Amino acid sequence: MGKPTDLVQGTVDLLIMKTIVLEPMHGWAIAQRIRQLSDDILQLPQGSLYPALQRLERQGWITADWGTSDNNRRARFYRLTRSGKKRLEHEEAAWERLSSGIGLVLKKA
Amino acid sequence: MRWHHRLVVTLREWFQPSARDQELNEELRFHFDRQVQANVEAGMPLEQARRAAALAIGNAEPIREASRDARAGALLRQFIRDVGYGMRLMAKAPGFSLAAISIVALGIGAVTAIFSVVYGVVLKPLPFHEPERLVQVWAAYPAGRDGVNAADRREWQVENTVFEGIALINNLANFNLTGAGDPERILGARISANLLPVLGVSPFLGRNFTEEEDEIGRERVVILSDTLWRSRFASDPGVIGKPIALAGVPHVVVGVMGPDFQYPTREHRVWTPLTINPAELARKAPSGHRAVARLKDGVTIAEAQSQMNVIAARQAERYPMNKGIGVELAGMQSDFVSGVSRGLYIMLAAVGSLLIVAALNLAGLMSARGAARSRETGVRLALGASRARVVLQMAAEIVPILALGGVLGVVAAAWAVQAVVPFAPATLPRVENVAVDRYVLLGSFLVLSAAGLLACVLPAMQAWRMDVMTVARGGGRGATPPARQAFARSALVVTQIALSLPLLTAAVLLTKTFTAVTSTDPGFRAEQVVSFHLAIPRSKYRDDRRIAEYLTAMLGRVEGLPDVIAAGMVNRLPLSGNDQMAFVEFEHTSGEGRLQASRVVTSGYFRTMGIPLVEGRLFDERDAADAPGVALIDAQLATELWPDQSAVGRRVRFAARGTLKQASPWLQIAGVVGHVKHEGLDRNSTGQIYWHYLQNTQDRAALVVRTAVGHSQAIVAPVIARIRELDGEQAVYDVRTLEEVRDRSVASRWLSMMLVGAFASMALLLCCVGVYGVMAFGVSRQRRELGIRLALGATRRAVARSVVSRGLTLAAVGSVIGLVIAAAVTRAMQAFLYGVTAGDVVSFGVATVAVVVVALLASYLPARSAAAVDPAVTLRAE
Numbered sequence: 003m004g005k006p007t008d009l010v011q012g013t014v015d016l017l018i019m020k021t022i023v024l025e026p027m028h029g030w031a032i033a034q035r036i037r038q039l040s041d042d043i044l045q046l047p048q049g050s051l052y053p054a055l056q057r058l059e060r061q062g063w064i065t066a067d068w069g070t071s072d073n074n075r076r077a078r079f080y081r082l083t084r085s086g087k088k089r090l091e092h093e094e095a096a097w098e099r100l101s102s103g104i105g106l107v108l109k110k111a
Numbered sequence: 112m113r114w115h116h117r118l119v120v121t122l123r124e125w126f127q128p129s130a131r132d133q134e135l136n137e138e139l140r141f142h143f144d145r146q147v148q149a150n151v152e153a154g155m156p157l158e159q160a161r162r163a164a165a166l167a168i169g170n171a172e173p174i175r176e177a178s179r180d181a182r183a184g185a186l187l188r189q190f191i192r193d194v195g196y197g198m199r200l201m202a203k204a205p206g207f208s209l210a211a212i213s214i215v216a217l218g219i220g221a222v223t224a225i226f227s228v229v230y231g232v233v234l235k236p237l238p239f240h241e242p243e244r245l246v247q248v249w250a251a252y253p254a255g256r257d258g259v260n261a262a263d264r265r266e267w268q269v270e271n272t273v274f275e276g277i278a279l280i281n282n283l284a285n286f287n288l289t290g291a292g293d294p295e296r297i298l299g300a301r302i303s304a305n306l307l308p309v310l311g312v313s314p315f316l317g318r319n320f321t322e323e324e325d326e327i328g329r330e331r332v333v334i335l336s337d338t339l340w341r342s343r344f345a346s347d348p349g350v351i352g353k354p355i356a357l358a359g360v361p362h363v364v365v366g367v368m369g370p371d372f373q374y375p376t377r378e379h380r381v382w383t384p385l386t387i388n389p390a391e392l393a394r395k396a397p398s399g400h401r402a403v404a405r406l407k408d409g410v411t412i413a414e415a416q417s418q419m420n421v422i423a424a425r426q427a428e429r430y431p432m433n434k435g436i437g438v439e440l441a442g443m444q445s446d447f448v449s450g451v452s453r454g455l456y457i458m459l460a461a462v463g464s465l466l467i468v469a470a471l472n473l474a475g476l477m478s479a480r481g482a483a484r485s486r487e488t489g490v491r492l493a494l495g496a497s498r499a500r501v502v503l504q505m506a507a508e509i510v511p512i513l514a515l516g517g518v519l520g521v522v523a524a525a526w527a528v529q530a531v532v533p534f535a536p537a538t539l540p541r542v543e544n545v546a547v548d549r550y551v552l553l554g555s556f557l558v559l560s561a562a563g564l565l566a567c568v569l570p571a572m573q574a575w576r577m578d579v580m581t582v583a584r585g586g587g588r589g590a591t592p593p594a595r596q597a598f599a600r601s602a603l604v605v606t607q608i609a610l611s612l613p614l615l616t617a618a619v620l621l622t623k624t625f626t627a628v629t630s631t632d633p634g635f636r637a638e639q640v641v642s643f644h645l646a647i648p649r650s651k652y653r654d655d656r657r658i659a660e661y662l663t664a665m666l667g668r669v670e671g672l673p674d675v676i677a678a679g680m681v682n683r684l685p686l687s688g689n690d691q692m693a694f695v696e697f698e699h700t701s702g703e704g705r706l707q708a709s710r711v712v713t714s715g716y717f718r719t720m721g722i723p724l725v726e727g728r729l730f731d732e733r734d735a736a737d738a739p740g741v742a743l744i745d746a747q748l749a750t751e752l753w754p755d756q757s758a759v760g761r762r763v764r765f766a767a768r769g770t771l772k773q774a775s776p777w778l779q780i781a782g783v784v785g786h787v788k789h790e791g792l793d794r795n796s797t798g799q800i801y802w803h804y805l806q807n808t809q810d811r812a813a814l815v816v817r818t819a820v821g822h823s824q825a826i827v828a829p830v831i832a833r834i835r836e837l838d839g840e841q842a843v844y845d846v847r848t849l850e851e852v853r854d855r856s857v858a859s860r861w862l863s864m865m866l867v868g869a870f871a872s873m874a875l876l877l878c879c880v881g882v883y884g885v886m887a888f889g890v891s892r893q894r895r896e897l898g899i900r901l902a903l904g905a906t907r908r909a910v911a912r913s914v915v916s917r918g919l920t921l922a923a924v925g926s927v928i929g930l931v932i933a934a935a936v937t938r939a940m941q942a943f944l945y946g947v948t949a950g951d952v953v954s955f956g957v958a959t960v961a962v963v964v965v966a967l968l969a970s971y972l973p974a975r976s977a978a979a980v981d982p983a984v985t986l987r988a989e
Contacts, residue, residue, distance in 0.1 A: 029141075048169065062117040065116050071141070073145070077141050078137075078141075
């Protein structure tokens with residue numbers, strides 16, 4: 003499988019926010035979804051996931067409530083706040099700009 | 112919305128950290144279970160699914176740690192926990208803690224106390240409105256500065272555009288206050304009506320003087336100080352408008368000042384209008400007053416000075432008596448303290464050195480402890496604690512020590528200031544203002560933090576540099592400290608020695624100075640003599656004849672007391688500051704008149720004081736008021752004027768000068784007496800002339816009484832009773848034995864000697880601890896090496912000697928650096944020394960020997976324990 007790509011902090015935040023934009027999710031599901039969507043390229047270890055969730059929560063971009071999971075267990079579901087949605091749009095745009103910039107350099111240089 | 116979320120989260124994390132932890136734990140457990148379930152669904156057996164999940168998730172502890180660290184206030188919370196840990200650690204090692212706390216308390220206490228004095232005396236703003244705009248105005252003569260001429264000041268008031276006003280003060284106006292209660296001698300100042308507005312203060316009760324009250328004949332008004340108002344008039348506001356008797360003359364009280372107004376000194380009790388003699392204003396009489404002016408807003412001293420230069424130059428052209436006289440302006444505050452600030456700064460430098468020594472010492476202690484715990488630190492680093500975390504914890508462990516030591520130090524300083532201020536020499540201005548106030552506390556706190564930082568740096572560096580592998584492998588015991596660490600600790604000790612040596616040298620120099628001063632022969636015998644001060648009110652005893660009769664009667668009564676061996680009077684005691692000068696000329700000597708120090712005495716003065724008669728005779732009953740005038744001179748003057756001949760029978764007179772239009776008749780020199788140190792033990796007094804009190808009467812007198820052995824205290828009450836029998840309104844003040852007078856004249860030297868001496872001893876003690884610490888630590892670290900050397904045949908003597916010689920090397924290196932610093936520092940002290948020069952080899956030698964001896968002593972115990980190493984035990988133990 004090779005070494006999973008290291009994710010820098012900003013990108014982790016972006017991925018988490020993007021993942022929960024449609025519906026509230028708990029931590030495990032978020033990690034799972036990111037893995038699936040990236041065809042197993044991106045693996046978000048617990049050690050990065052939970053501190054990131056707490057950081058986002060503290061900044062007010064996401065909020066969490068206890069709910070019941072698909073296997074009938076109590077789980078903490080994270081969802082985007084209104085300001086979190088705005089933040090996500092902003093971050094997405096910034097990412098687009100950055101990656102297209104990098105792409106251009108890689109192609110032309 | 113977002114802020115609302117943030118606030119809720121932050122508050123929860125801050126107030127319910129454990130609830131937050133539980134949540135996280137539940138979340139992580141769920142994560143694990145869900146992973147296991149997923150693995151099972153993918154077809155793994157349960158056991159394998161669990162193991163795979165655990166492997167994928169890894170250790171949960173770093174997650175908890177990271178999430179805690181990321182939480183609000185986590186750092187602070189952690190730090191508080193570390194401080195708590197530090198406190199437990201402190202309680203577990205009471206010896207170490209006590210030492211460290213005392214070092215901090217010592218340094219902070221000494222610095223706070225001295226800084227309190229320096230701040231209170233030198234730096235603190237004067238208690239007037241915008242004090243930086245106040246300047247002292249002086250007449251600048253080629254020989255130095257002097258009081259201002261009232262006529263000049265009147266013209267300045269009109270011509271200048273730089274001052275809001277120029278006020279005049281006459282500092283010394285003593286009054287006998289009579290009326291209800293005991294007659295009292297009080298110090299007053301005569302002030303021009305504009306002084307209070309110039310200073311920017313107003314009376315607490317009543318009003319200021321008016322311009323009209325500055326005129327002669329209308330000046331019978333007075334303003335009281337707060338102290339006098341409280342003590343004598345029971346804080347009665349009704350005192351305004353009532354008359355009080357000053358010098359036997361009724362003065363109407365027009366105002367009372369607030370307690371903050373202590374001008375010119377805290378001793379001043381009343382203020383009366385300064386009336387200027389018309390002859391002074393017409394430039395027909397000499398005039399000299401202190402002057403204070405307030406600069407207009409925005410005007411600098413330099414600008415004012417240049418305008419006053421122009422005005423003074425114009426006056427010098429216009430009036431012959433102004434020729435060569437300029438005007439000198441000086442900021443009031445700097446002027447106030449110029450005489451003492453240098454001495455205080457030296458004291459501050461001394462205490463600063465002590466503080467640095469203390470901080471270095473503390474650093475050494477902490478670093479030794481750090482090294483002893485290197486294994487613990489190594490284990491923590493190996494288990495994944497970050498270096499920053501370890502260093503932060505070390506810092507946190509020092510905090511309780513610094514806090515406790517700092518508080519103790521400040522308390523000690525407050526106590527010391529309270530205890531020392533009453534002993535402060537009278538020459539120290541504003542000493543009553545000295546207190547540990549918030550600026551001083553702020554200063555101490557900054558100093559404390561700096562010292563703490565210094566003490567933290569070294570142990571922290573140690574932790575930072577620590578090689579985890581070495582510690583883990585060596586087990587932290589056998590590992591010899593890296594050479595760099597040992598070097599750092601030695602450097603600490605060397606620096607302490609280098610800083611202590613100048614302190615010691617200064618202490619020795621000051622002690623030698625003090626000994627030299629106090630062993631100087633004052634020219635009189637102070638033992639068994641008591642002095643009483645009297646001022647005779649001219650309103651009651653209207654002419655010189657009556658005053659002289661009164662004094663004669665008083666002497667007769669006092670001499671009649673049992674236990675009184677002799678009694679006499681002088682207008683001014685020896686060792687009481689500047690001399691009183693008379694302008695005289697001696698018959699058949701070259702030159703015109705000369706200024707000569709002189710005093711007025713009764714016949715019994717010399718016998719009472721034990722001043723020897725060298726030649727001729729003393730004053731006696733032949734010398735009546737109307738008899739031919741006589742004078743005595745002292746041996747120094749006699750030798751100076753007539754080196755090879757007798758002075759007896761020669762003649763002296765007051766030369767014409769100023770108000771004295773014509774020289775006085777000649778007075779015959781009847782005898783020569785021993786020279787007396789009049790201006791101070793450490794000052795070279797000039798020769799003296801003595802006049803007879805019947806022929807040259809003064810209304811000030813110090814009565815001196817020699818008593819039988821052991822009666823000098825008991826005689827005070829009877830003497831005062833005898834004086835009061837004669838005149839119940841006579842104030843008697845400043846009653847002191849002459850020994851006390853002598854001691855007071857050297858009080859400031861005593862104080863600086865004691866303080867610097869105390870600082871030096873503390874520094875020396877700290878050095879001793881420092882050297883001991885390094886040596887003992889070295890020996891305990893090198894037991895194995897020492898064991899090998901002993902096993903290979905080294906003698907115990909040689910081992911011990913190697914330890915001692917290391918201690919001596921430290922002392923030697925420190926001393927060499929210290930001597931260089933001392934040479935530079937003591938040069939700045941030259942002005943304070945007497946009977947010894949700043950480069951005194953003996954003082955430097957004594958200080959160096961002290962340091963070396965201390966280093967020897969401090970190396971002795973470690974050397975002994977090095978020699979006691981048993982190779983069989985140490986080698987096997989490793």
